[in-house]
Amino acid sequence: MPKYVPIIGMEIHAELKTKTKMFCTCENGYELRDQPNQNICPICMGHPGMLPVANRQAIDWTILVGLALNCKINRFTKFDRKNYFYPDLPKGYQISQYDLPITYDGNLTIGPKDVAIVRIHLEEDTGNLKHGSTGALVDLSRAGTPLIELVTGPVIDSAKEAKEFCQEYQKILRYLEISEADMEKGQMRCEANVSMQLEGRFAVDGNEVKPLLDTVLNPKVELKNINSFRALERAIEYEIKRQTKAIEAGEPLVQETRGWDENTQSTFSQRVKETAADYRYFPEPDLPPLEISEALINELKATLPELPQAKLRRFVSEYQFDPEVASIIVEDKNLAAYTEKVLSEMITWLVALPETEGTEEEIMSKDGKKLSKLVGNWLVTHLFKHLNETKTAISNCPVTPENFAEFLTLIYTSKVNNTSAQEILNEMFKTSTNPTEIMSTKNLGQTSDTGELEAVIEKIVAANPKAVEDFKAGKEASFKFLVGMAMRETKGKANPAIINDLLLNKLK
């Protein structure tokens, strides 16, 4: 049986969050509105005789995203008209870019592979149609929103790789602060071209797949209307199975656009695909071509922030974070900044405290792993829970990095145990109070006083003769039960390690 492999290329549209639209001074329409047609003018409504003026910010940001993805920048670039008729596009054409996109020929590393980026061009978004029982309504709020379209080479070979590419691209757009890239809101739209081809019988050239020898390529399917990463992955997986089955059964496949049906978890045919010739592209006569200077490119390059993959590597090497935890933290630039502030504050605390010795570097090299584990655990498991439950962004977190660092220091130096720490964090999240104050007003400090704890052990052992007997007969669970009783007696404030030692001694 000949082997067929998936060939996947992505086309990703993302709306830029500039103040104004692409070719007029209307307020940008990337945020969904309650009221339709509030931010429109004769230009974005496509009235005849109106002249567009290109948005400088949108051009700069397209160059910036190109630089972030190792793309080349076209020093001479222009806009073109893409002609097609649909009521959400009142001009009868979309201003886009055809043969000279602002940026081209880049790549993004996904796992072991450099995924080739063929181009990223700038265009305008269309309006929305709302279909009702009496007909369709047109909302042009979104028409004219700056839109960048990224095209990858047909070099992706699994649904998972396609999903990871889109996730990494979304992260980059957010790090650059040029798009919210929320798929559910349509701010980022991922389309996948999927076909199955005979292994070894094709070659990839730019964004084209070419047949080798006398091979006839199978047609590709364009997957559209996908509004989550999960749906994207599932839709591609479904297509791979559907196409493979059809080929093996000798059934014909057609080049078409298919949508994703969330209810049936399957793709369905929407329409037969247009080719570039149908669009009759020609240069936009109302906009002058653009010359992009070396100086502008250098200026923009200097503003590039540390990108997510570099930050991830640094969090692992510099702070010794577990890669899995680090990848959760760098997901959000603000969260990563918060974490770094916590760590640096915490080290300042540790250097200052008498019970921890050494300089910043010494503490980091000796206990870095332990520190990052503590920070990661309390951040990802506990602080996240509070943030999620109250739908709070990390930038509005009521627990300041300073207070969180002080809190972690209390745990690190055994001043509070786990149970009390959770109670302190609850209170910090509610009131923004500093943890030491909460610890003393609520009397939550950990008891490590051996004398005091010995008395507790005496009491517990005397009150639970059966458990003591069972333990001596070899029942391990009884020991845990006695520890639990002792912890309860101290209202959870005892240092559990000391309780363990004392109890073990007592029962020997």
Ligand code: ZN
């Ligand atoms: Zn307008």
Ligand code: MN
């Ligand atoms: Mn497009």
